[in-house]
Structures are given as structure tokens and as C-alpha cells.
Amino acid sequence: MKCQKCRDKAVIKIARANAKYCAACFNAFFVSQVRRGLEREKMASRSDKILIAVSGGKDSLALWHVLSRLGYETAGLHIDLGIGEYSASSRRYVELFAERENLEVYSYSLKEAYKMGILELAGETDRSACSACGTVKRYLFNKVASDKGFPVLATGHNLDDEAARLLGNLLRWQDAYLEKQSPVLESEEGFVKKVKPLYRLSEQETAAYAFLNGIPYVIEECPMSVDAPMLVYKKALNLIEHQSPGTKHQFYLEFLEKRKKEPDRFLPKDKKDGRVCQECGQPTTSQICGFCKLMNKPSFTGRPAAS
Amino acid sequence: MKCQKCRDKAVIKIARANAKYCAACFNAFFVSQVRRGLEREKMASRSDKILIAVSGGKDSLALWHVLSRLGYETAGLHIDLGIGEYSASSRRYVELFAERENLEVYSYSLKEAYKMGILELAGETDRSACSACGTVKRYLFNKVASDKGFPVLATGHNLDDEAARLLGNLLRWQDAYLEKQSPVLESEEGFVKKVKPLYRLSEQETAAYAFLNGIPYVIEECPMSVDAPMLVYKKALNLIEHQSPGTKHQFYLEFLEKRKKEPDRFLPKDKKDGRVCQECGQPTTSQICGFCKLMNKPSFTGRPAAS
Numbered sequence: 001m002k003c004q005k006c007r008d009k010a011v012i013k014i015a016r017a018n019a020k021y022c023a024a025c026f027n028a029f030f031v032s033q034v035r036r037g038l039e040r041e042k043m044a045s046r047s048d049k050i051l052i053a054v055s056g057g058k059d060s061l062a063l064w065h066v067l068s069r070l071g072y073e074t075a076g077l078h079i080d081l082g083i084g085e086y087s088a089s090s091r092r093y094v095e096l097f098a099e100r101e102n103l104e105v106y107s108y109s110l111k112e113a114y115k116m117g118i119l120e121l122a123g124e125t126d127r128s129a130c131s132a133c134g135t136v137k138r139y140l141f142n143k144v145a146s147d148k149g150f151p152v153l154a155t156g157h158n159l160d161d162e163a164a165r166l167l168g169n170l171l172r173w174q175d176a177y178l179e180k181q182s183p184v185l186e187s188e189e190g191f192v193k194k195v196k197p198l199y200r201l202s203e204q205e206t207a208a209y210a211f212l213n214g215i216p217y218v219i220e221e222c223p224m225s226v227d228a229p230m231l232v233y234k235k236a237l238n239l240i241e242h243q244s245p246g247t248k249h250q251f252y253l254e255f256l257e258k259r260k261k262e263p264d265r266f267l268p269k270d271k272k273d274g275r276v277c278q279e280c281g282q283p284t285t286s287q288i289c290g291f292c293k294l295m296n297k298p299s300f301t302g303r304p305a306a307s
Numbered sequence: 308m309k310c311q312k313c314r315d316k317a318v319i320k321i322a323r324a325n326a327k328y329c330a331a332c333f334n335a336f337f338v339s340q341v342r343r344g345l346e347r348e349k350m351a352s353r354s355d356k357i358l359i360a361v362s363g364g365k366d367s368l369a370l371w372h373v374l375s376r377l378g379y380e381t382a383g384l385h386i387d388l389g390i391g392e393y394s395a396s397s398r399r400y401v402e403l404f405a406e407r408e409n410l411e412v413y414s415y416s417l418k419e420a421y422k423m424g425i426l427e428l429a430g431e432t433d434r435s436a437c438s439a440c441g442t443v444k445r446y447l448f449n450k451v452a453s454d455k456g457f458p459v460l461a462t463g464h465n466l467d468d469e470a471a472r473l474l475g476n477l478l479r480w481q482d483a484y485l486e487k488q489s490p491v492l493e494s495e496e497g498f499v500k501k502v503k504p505l506y507r508l509s510e511q512e513t514a515a516y517a518f519l520n521g522i523p524y525v526i527e528e529c530p531m532s533v534d535a536p537m538l539v540y541k542k543a544l545n546l547i548e549h550q551s552p553g554t555k556h557q558f559y560l561e562f563l564e565k566r567k568k569e570p571d572r573f574l575p576k577d578k579k580d581g582r583v584c585q586e587c588g589q590p591t592t593s594q595i596c597g598f599c600k601l602m603n604k605p606s607f608t609g610r611p612a613a614s
Contacts, residue, residue, distance in 0.1 A: 170477055171547065171554055173561045232550045236543035240478065243539045247478055254480045265572050 012208050015245035023212045030209045033200045034066050041184040043195040044152045049073045050195075051150035053141050054097075054105070056090030056218040058210040059156030061097050063198055065215055067154065068103060076105035077144050077153075079137055082117020083224065090218045097215065106144060110136065114295065119224075125294060129224040132294055139291035143282060145192040157196040160203040163248040164233035166255055171233075178266045182256070189274040190283035202248065203234075319515050322552035330519045337516045340507045341373050348491040350502040351459045356380045357502075358457035360448050361404075361412070363397030363525040365517040366463030368404050370505055372522055374461065375410060383412035384451050384460075386444055389424020390531065397525045404522065413451060417443065421602065426531075432601060436531040439601055446598035450589060452499040464503040467510040470555040471540035473562055478540075485573045489563070496581040497590030509555065510541075 001010040003022035010020035014029075021029055037043065044050055050067060054060040054076040067074050078094040081087050091107065098105040111117050118136065122129040145153040162181070169177045183199040185191070198206060210217055225231060240247050259266045276282070277289035284290070308317040310329035317327035321336075328336055344350065351357055357374060361367040361383040374381050385401040388394050398414065405412040418424050423431075429439040452460040469488070476484045490506040492498070505513060517524055532538060547554050566573045583589070584596035591597070 171558045173558075173565055227550070229547075229551060232547050236546045239543045239546070240536075240539050243534070244536060251478045251480075258480055 011212070014205065016202075016241075016249055017246075026208065027212065030201060030205060031066055031069065034063075034197050035070065037183060037197050037200050038070075038195075041195070043154075043184050043197060044072065044193075046071070048152045049075070049150050050152045050154050051106075051141075051145045051148065052076050053137070053153065053155045054078050054094050055156070056093035057156070058215070058217045059158050059161075059198060059203070059206045061093070061156075061215050061217050062206045062209045062213075063154060063156040064097065064103070065101070065213060066209075067197065068101060074103060075148075075150070076103060077141065078105060078107045079140055080107060080109040080111070081133060081136075082109070082111040083119060083222065086218070086220060086223055087117070089220075093216060093218045097217075106148070108140060108144065121294065127294065130228055133224070135290040135294050139282065139289065141194075142191055146190070150192065151187065152193045152195055154195050154197055156198055156206070158198045158201055158203050158206050159248055159252060160234055160237070161230070162196070162199050163237055163252045164230050166252055167233045167237060168229060175266065178259075182259075190276065190281075200249075200253070318519070321512065323509075323548075323556055325552075333515065334519065337508060337512060338373055338376065341370075341504050342377065344490060344504050344507050345377075345502075348502070350461075350491050350504060351379065351500075353378075355459045356382070356457050357459045357461050358413075358448075358452045358455065359383050360444070360460065360462045361385050361401050362463070363400035364463070365522070365524045366465050366468075366505060366510070366513045368400070368463075368522050368524050369513045369516045369520075370461060370463040371404065371410070372408070372520060373516075374504065375408060381410060382455075382457070383410060384448065385412060385414045386447055387414060387416040387418070388440060388443075389416070389418040390426060390529065393525070393527060393530055394424070396527075400523060400525045404524075413455070415447060415451065428601065434601065437535055440531070442597040442601050446589065446596065448501075449498055453497070457499065458494065459500045459502055461502050461504055463505055463513070465505045465508055465510050465513050466555055466559060467541055467544070468537070469503070469506050470544055470559045471537050473559055474540045474544060475536060482573065485566075489566075495590075497583065497588075507556075507560070 001013065001020050002008070003010045003025050004020050005025040005028075006022060008022040008025075011023050012026050013020050019029070050072050052060065052064045052067065052074055054064055056078070064074060064076055076094060076098055078091060080091050094105060095107070097103075110121070114121070116124070118129055118133050121127075121136070122132040125132065127135075141153050141155075162183070165181060166178075168174075169181060183196045185194040187193040201209075209215075221231075237248055237251075273285070275284055275286070277284045277292055278287055279292040279296075280289060282289050282291070288296075308320065308327050309315070310317045310332050311327050312332040312335075313329060315329040315332075318330050319333050320327045326336070357379050359367065359371045359374065359381055361371055363385070371381060371383055383401060383405055385398060387398050401412060402414070404410075417428070421428070425436055425440050425443065428443070429436040432439065434442075448460050448462075469490070472484075472488060475481075476488060490503045492501040494500040508516075516522075528538075544555055544558075580592070582591055582593070584591045584599055585594055586599040586603075587596060589596050589598070595603075
């Protein structure tokens with residue numbers, strides 16, 4: 001198997017593109033796909049400082065690696081969710097990478113700040129761990145980026161993540177999410193701009209990039225996510241991708257094209273206006289934001305806590 | 308496990324409805340779902356004669372059984388595709404059922420009419436067997452129904468078929484198919500009305516109905532369909548259904564509701580006008596219909612044959 005660019009020995013085959021690459025040419029392909037995403041979706045200007053949400057997994061560390069190679073000024077943000085050895089290990093990989101690459105990282109421990117990790121928080125409310133985790137991360141990502149003066153927050157979501165999410169939104173016809181699902185969400189009313197520069201690259205490709213660039217990362221999936229619907233959507237799409245390589249790519253990228261051409265088609269009929277949380281001042285669509293509802297745990301019963 | 312209706316011993320569990328039924332109550336449930344589909348979608352009036360496309364499999368024979376139990380005047384139409392023992396066996400099951408139930412069946416043999424079966428036909432053109440089969444069946448179903456004076460043609464497509472087809476259409480964003488995918492297609496310009504009364508019932512449920520009513524049917528899948536994309540879509544949806552019972556139901560039935568409320572959302576942007584085939588006079592969107600293109604095999608190269 002030879003690299004189709006330089007005829008050197010190929011180390012990876014990308015079925016959807018019917019392409020084979022050596023390590024150097026694969027890296028070039030990977031970086032060009034990230035650059036294309038950044039430019040096509042106008043994710044960041046050269047002078048924008050980018051805060052990268054890093055979990056310690058392959059996607060977010062590969063993203064941080066590429067963006068700093070591309071010359072962006074970056075820092076990492078890691079939320080330690082307090083899920084036993086998994087979180088401890090994730091944090092170590094983030095700190096190891098930051099030290100090795102001489103990059104700044106903000107570490108934020110839920111247990112230190114709130115005296116409880118995500119499991120205890122979920123246990124004290126009527127939320128699943130994944131749901132509570134989503135609320136906490138969305139909130140803290142935005143808050144830290146705002147507070148530290150980063151105009152752009154980047155996450156490591158890849159093509160598999162986005163295609164699985166799109167599938168879930170379509171299976172349940174979640175119009176409000178279909179409108180919002182995008183590799184770039186512009187800043188508005190207290191929200192910083194959010195971007196997903198890996199949206200054109202598959203999970204297999206980000207894993208290969210991390211491996212070929214010697215980036216150590218936490219390999220285990222979060223122990224809480226074993227039964228997460230997203231994992232089942234990914235498995236289902238992988239079944240189809242295996243028989244028809246390129247399906248995920250076509251599914252997600254054509255959705256983005258269609259929505260650009262026909263935005264009305266994906267507009268929810270009952271859109272809520274943006275407001276400011278009465279407790280913390282962060283943006284929300286109701287009186288109290290999801291994070292404060294979650295944190296007001298003793299009184300949280302689905303109704304906003306008394307203020 | 309007890310039947311939730313009569314407390315007799317239950318024989319089937321329907322996860323999506325969290326329901327358990329004995330044989331008699333399951334039959335009542337099944338028939339009520341067919342009746343609801345017929346009424347809600349205005350599929351046929353009591354006086355309409357219904358031609359049922361019967362392959363010899365569980366779905367089409369279960370459909371024929373229910374519709375004749377519901378008092379509709381029906382006849383079967385079987386196309387013998389000439390696929391070796393599979394087709395011979397399918398035909399025997401259809402004729403056995405018709406004889407036992409004292410119902411009329413029209414059998415149509417491709418080999419007798421055209422001196423070749425679907426495999427030879429596909430081999431002599433550049434079409435896959437499944438694609439040629441689809442063209443031949445669509446054409447002959449409509450032609451026989453028209454010629455014999457049936458205002459309605461019914462097929463045995465079930466919820467799994469329709470959900471898998473919807474998934475395939477969404478994965479490739481096939482707008483023209485999204486508009487047309489419906490449990491009822493009204494008659495227009497040479498096309499008889501086409502209905503799918505089993506669209507609310509899963510494959511598991513039609514198999515149970517056939518079993519519980521002692522309907523013998525051909526169990527093997529068509530040997531040509533082993534690699535068909537539809538089977539992979541079904542597998543993928545079954546993975547998701549297993550974890551979240553009810554997903555297929557919600558996915559397909561909500562799609563139908565959405566399209567009723569927002570028809571513009573699913574209208575293709577480049578709709579073709581209906582015409583009449585210059586060779587056979589049947590309806591088509593181009594000069595020569597797909598069936599005649601296929602049958603003009605020696606000259607068929609993707610262009611219409613010279614007329």
C-alpha cells in the first residue's frame with residue numbers, strides 16, 4: 001500500500017475518500033481539512049485568541065495541537081468533573097500536553113469549587129450524569145472564555161460526533177436543535193463564539209493524527225457514557241458507513257449546505273428569546289439558567305429555586 | 308407475563324408500547340392499527356376493490372389476510388421474478404394462501420412474458436438486480452391494477468421498511484423522495500392510488516400476526532438483497548430501537564405529521580412534470596418510461612432507446 005501523494009509507504013487508508021497516505025501526507029491532509037473548516041466557516045481571524053475545551057481525549061488534544069501548529073494563540077480549558085480515576089487520568093494527560101507544548105491551561109475542578117463532582121451533583125438532582133455534565137460544561141466553557149477575554153471557544157467535536165447528533169435530532173425531529181447544530185455559533189447576548197474545527201474529520205482520523213504525532217491521550221471513554229444514546233447513534237452510523245463509505249460525510253456536510261440555502265426549512269416554530277439569568281447574569285432563555293437551577297440542588301425540583 | 312387486556316397468558320411483548328398481549332388481543336391490536344391507518348390516511352372506501360401486491364412473504368400475506376377479514380373486496384397480484392428456487396417457493400406460498408382463503412390471485416411470470424427473469428434482465432443492462440426489480444414491479448403493479456380495474460393497489464410495506472427508507476432518504480438528503488414517501492399516494496395521470504396499510508406496524512408485529520394466524524410464508528429473504536442498503540439501514544435502526552424502544556415509530560410517524568403541517572419543507576426544488584411514455588403509454592417523467600428503457604435492453608445504455 002503506497003501513499004498516493006509521495007509513493008512512500010502508506011500507513012492509513014481513508015475509505016470515504018478512497019485515499020492512502022504516509023504519515024507526513026496524512027498530517028498535511030488533516031491540517032488542510034482543519035484549515036478549510038476554519039476558513040469556510042469563518043471560525044476565527046488570525047488575531048483571535050482561542051480557548052480550547054480539552055477533555056484529555058484524542059479529539060481535543062489533536063485540535064489543540066493543530067491550532068497551535070497553525071499559529072493561533074491558544075490556551076486550554078479543562079474541567080475536572082470528579083469522576084474518580086477517569087477524571088484524574090484525563091487531567092494528567094491535559095497537563096502533560098500543555099507542559100510538553102509549553103501552552104497555558106486553565107484547570108477547573110468541580111469538586112474544589114462546589115464540594116461535589118458531577119456524580120454527586122446528578123445524584124442530588126433528578127438529572128442523569130450526562131445531562132448535568134452537559135449543562136455544567138456549556139456554562140463553564142462560556143463563562144471562563146468570557147471572563148478571561150477569549151472571543152472564541154473551540155471544542156474537539158469531530159464528524160462522527162456531529163453526524164451522530166444530527167441523526168439523533170432527526171430521529172426525534174428536534175427542530176430547535178437542527179437550527180442550532182453548526183460548526184460555528186456566532187457570539188450573541190453574552191455567549192462567546194463557539195467553533196468545532198474538526199467537523200470535517202472522522203474519529204478514526206483524529207485518532208490517527210494523535211497517534212502519528214505522538215500525543216498521549218486518555219483512551220477510555222467516560223464511564224458514565226456507556227449507555228449514552230450518542231454512542232448508539234455512532235454505532236448505527238458506523239454500520240452504514242462500513243457498507244457505504246462517505247455516508248457520514250455526505251449526511252452532515254450536505255445538511256450544512258442545505259441549511260445555508262434554505263434556512264427557513266430548519267427554523268423552529270417556537271423560538272425563545274434570550275434573557276439574562278437572575279442569579280449569575282449569564283445568558284439563558286428562562287428566568288434562572290440551567291446551571292444555577294442545577295447548583296441550587298437542595299431546592300431543585302424542576303422549578304427555579306426561590307431567589 | 309399476562310395479557311394487559313384480558314389477563315390471559317401473554318404471547319408477545321411490544322417494547323415500544325410497553326404492552327403484552329395474548330394471541331386474541333394481539334390480533335385485535337394489529338387489526339385496529341391497520342384500520343386506523345386505513346381511516347386516518349383515507350386509503351380506500353368500503354366499495355373500493357383493492358389489488359394487493361403479494362410476494363409470498365409475511366408482510367404481504369398478513370396484509371391480504373387482514374384486509375379480507377376487514378371485509379374489503381381484494382385480489383392478489385404476484386410477480387414471479389424468476390430467481391430460481393426462491394421465486395418458485397414464493398409463488399407456491401401465494402397460491403397456497405389464495406386457495407385456502409378462496410381469494411383470486413393474478414400471477415405474472417417475467418420469464419413467460421419476456422423470456423428472461425430479473426437476473427438475466429439486470430445482467431443485460433447496467434442495472435443492479437434490485438434496481439431492475441424495483442422498476443419492473445412498480446410498472447407491472449400499476450399496469451395490472453389499471454388494466455383489471457382496481458382503483459387501489461396495496462403493498463405490504465411495514466414500519467421498518469418505511470423508517471429505513473426515510474433514514475436512507477435523509478442520509479442522502481433526497482428531497483424528491485422525501486416528498487413522495489407516504490403511506491398513501493393518490494391516483495394521478497395514469498397512476499392508480501397506492502397504499503401501505505401496515506405502515507404503523509413493525510416487522511416483528513407482522514411476523515407475529517402471520518405466525519399466530521397460521522399463515523405459511525416464504526421465510527428466506529430474496530437472495531439478491533443480501534447487500535441491499537435498506538437491510539443495513541434496518542439493522543442500524545434496530546440497534547437504536549433496542550436501546551430506545553419507540554424510536555422508529557416516532558421517527559416515521561412524526562415525519563408524516565410534520566410534512567402535513569409544513570408541506571413546503573419537503574418539496575423538492577426541481578420537480579419534473581408528469582408525461583406519458585411514447586412506447587407503452589404508461590405514466591413517466593421522461594420520454595420513455597423506466598420499464599421500457601429496461602426492456603429495450605440491447606439498445607439500453609442509459610439513453611432512451613430509439614423509437
